[in-house]
Amino acid sequence: MKLSNTNQRRIIIEELRKLDTHPTADELYIIVREKIPQISLGTVYRNLELLSKKGQILKLELTGKQKRFDGNIENHYHLRCTKCGRVVDIEIDDMLEIDKKLNELVDRLSLDGYRLELSGICEICKTEK
Amino acid sequence: MKLSNTNQRRIIIEELRKLDTHPTADELYIIVREKIPQISLGTVYRNLELLSKKGQILKLELTGKQKRFDGNIENHYHLRCTKCGRVVDIEIDDMLEIDKKLNELVDRLSLDGYRLELSGICEICKTEK
DNA sequence: TTAAAATTTGATAATAATTACTATTACTCT
DNA sequence: AGAGTAATAGTAATTATTATCAAATTTTAA
The missing domain is CATH 1.10.10.10 (Winged helix-like DNA-binding domain superfamily/Winged helix DNA-binding domain)
Known part of the structure; x- marks a missing residue:
C-alpha cells in the first residue's frame, strides 16, 4: 500500500x-x-x-x-528518567562495544533484534537538584 | 506497610x-x-x-x-517471539559478558539499571514450521 | 481470647490509551 | 477532468488497568 x-x-x-x-x-x-x-x-x-x-x-x-x-531512526540509545519520566538520548562510547556484542548474539541465534532501555536520573534532574 | x-x-x-x-x-x-x-x-x-x-x-x-x-526473580533474559507473542526465558553464556558490561556502564554513569528484550522466533515456533 | 485497628477482598465503576468506524474529502493516476 | 484509492475529522468502541467502597478477613495488642 x-x-x-x-x-x-x-x-x-x-x-x-x-x-x-x-x-x-x-x-x-x-x-x-x-x-x-x-x-x-x-x-x-x-x-x-x-x-x-x-x-x-x-x-x-x-x-x-x-x-x-x-524522528531519529539512526541507531541510538535511550535513558528513561526515574524522576521526571523524560526519555532522553544517551551517547556513550561504550555503547558501541555493547551494541556489537548484542548484534553478534542476535546474528548467531538468528534473532530479529533487541531493545535496550537504560533507567536513572537524567541530566536535567541532576542539575536541578 | x-x-x-x-x-x-x-x-x-x-x-x-x-x-x-x-x-x-x-x-x-x-x-x-x-x-x-x-x-x-x-x-x-x-x-x-x-x-x-x-x-x-x-x-x-x-x-x-x-x-x-x-515468579523467577533471578537475573535472566527474555525473548519475545515475533510470531506467537510468547515470552520465553533465554539462557546464553554470552549474556554474562554483556550483562557485566552493561552493569559497568550503569555503575559508571550512576544509573539505576537497564532493561533488555530480545526478539525473534522462539524454539516452539521454529520446530513447528 | 477477644475486640479494636488495619488490611484485603469482590464487585463494580472509572479512567486512560489506543483503535475502529464511517461519511466526507483529498490525493493519484491516467 | 474523472474514476479509483487512500486519508481525514469526528466520534464511538475497546482494552488494560486502576480506583472506590462496603463487607469480610487478618493482625495486633490488651
Missing part, C-alpha cells in the same frame, strides 16, 4: 523530526495543532503507526503506559 | 511460581480461579502489583499492550 502525500502527514513527520523529546501521540498532537488546528488525534495516531511501519520514524515501546515516537 | 497473609495472595504467588510463561494478569486470573473460583481480577492485579513492589516477583514491561509477571 502506498502512502499519499497529505498535509497532515507531512506536518506530523516534520514536527516530530524537530524534536528530541520522544513525544507521545497526544503530545505531538498538541504541537501539530499549532499548524493544523482541525487535525484529529486519530490522524496523529494513524500516521505515527503507518510511518513507523514504513521505517520513517521509530515507535518506542518503553516502560510506561504510553508509546513514544522518535 | 505490611502484607497480610491471605489465601488469595498465597495462591497467586504459588501459581505464578509454577509457570515459566510470564503470564499477563488476566491469564493468571484464569489459572488462579481453578483454586479460588470467586476471586476477582482486581485482586489479581492488586497483588501482582504489591508483590512486584516488594520484590517477590518481577513485573515485565515488554513490547505489547499487557504487562507480564515472572
